[in-house]
Amino acid sequence: MPSIAVNSTPQKRKSRSHVAPSEAPVSSPCKRRLPQRCSNVSLLTSVTENDVVSIPCGHKQADSENVAAKLEWHCKGSEQLRVVKEKLHVSTEPSRIACREDEQNMVLEFCKACVEQEKAGSLYICGCPGTGKSLTMEKVKGLLLNWATEAGFARPDVLSVNCTSFVNTSDIFTKILEFNQSVGKKLSATPLKQLQNMYSQKSSRKNMMLILADELDYLITKDRAVLHDLFMLTTLPFSRFILIGVANAIDLADRFLPRLASLNCKPIVVTFRAYSKDQILRILQERLSELPYSVFQPQALELCARKVAAACGDMRKALCICRSAVEMLEAEIKESTSKSNTSVEEKASSELKTTTTSDYTMKHEFDTVRIDHMALSLSKTYRSPVVDTIQSLPLYQQIVLCSSMKHFCGTKKDTILGELYKSYTGICKSSQIQPAGFLEFSNMCRVLNDQGIRFFQNCLQ
Secondary structure, three states: OOOOOOOOOHHHHHHOOOOOOOOOOOOOOOOOOOOHHHOOHHHHOOOOOOOOOOOOOOHHHHHHHHHHHHHOOOOOOHHHHHHHHHHOOOOOOOOOOOOOHHHHHHHHHHHHHHHHHOOOEEEEEEEOOOOOHHHHHHHHHHHHHHHHHHHOOOOOEEEEEEHHHOOOOOHHHHHHHHHHOOOOOOOOOOHHHHHHHHOOOOOOOOOOEEEEEEOHHHHOOOOOHHHHHHHHHHHOOOOOEEEEEEEOOOOHHHHHOHHHHHOOOOOEEEEEOOOOHHHHHHHHHHHHHOOOOOOEOHHHHHHHHHHHHHHOOOHHHHHHHHHHHHHHHHHHHHHHHHOOOHHHHHHHHHOOOOOOHHHHHHHHHHOOEOHHHHHHHHHHHOOOHHHHHHHOOOHHHHHHHHHHHHHHOOOOOOOOHHHHHHHHHHHHHHOOOOOOOHHHHHHHHHHHHHOOOHHHOOOOO
């Protein structure tokens, strides 16, 4: 760092108008004038070798202050950690549904057309688990009600059901009938028959009825009658139903509702594809952007997005993995703070120095979810139970398993226990390990077979 010389000549000090009168100018070997935009030269007159110099310049100062404010958070506070985990919980509804705008608009426009034309219709939403189907439908429900109010249409009645809650599959007709029928009115006919009679003739009901049936595949029966009759309600002459079914099976309409296609009333199918890496990363970043501090290293979030997208594209799994990584950071901090602080205080008092940028970076990295936290969380999520079983085996059983793998890697598919024992003793001798006896070897094979490792099933018969 160049030395800072103080000019003692008062005339020259007055001639420099951009330097504060009470401060000394800074002289440099090349005697170049500082730019006008960095006029706060007085900050440089009192610096030392250990100080970090920061010259604020225009809008860059505001940007740096915003970044610093974003990075400052005290992860040792249990309240902040609780807020982070709550934000990453699958039950927390985001303020905006990202990466599903096209599907949301498609369903919303369909519902708007049904309300405007007072015409019944059916829609089937399908896709892999964790692709935002149920969340999007809840958003569409709210948008449709707001639109109907603003546009001057009668607000449709909304019935949201989860088909897994029904004891009998036909209970869904009872639920719909209760929503349509006045209290205390009872008839001898079945709920399905009452609904069919109700909408086969003109009724006094004016409002359309939106039915959101989640987990629709739970209504599949051997004769498929319940599912078929449910969609057929939208084809009645005076039907007021807007039926939206949600399930994971992509080909449910083709496999279980073939008669609907022949009647030209097959439901419109909207497919929610699995999230890509960029979509998962964007959704995670949008959730975390609502927090006033940074919690994850960017590389950690990208690793999570890549792994989940390659495995299944399930956004719920990505959120659970991130929550698990935050819990690992929390456990790490609790472990570090529980240790004795005596030696740390002595070291700090003997090596007290001015804080530098590198010190802040190291502290910040310790206080954020790092890539090693995320890697450990991913390994726990996608770890195979068979791998856990093998890793927990005693050494001799692992050797038995390795010898069996080597034996079956050839052309042999079936063998006898004696040939496996020869392969086992060969590996033990090459590794200079005393092999177990044949009876003990046979018992170890039975234990491995009982634990779900089926290499020895034919040999033990």
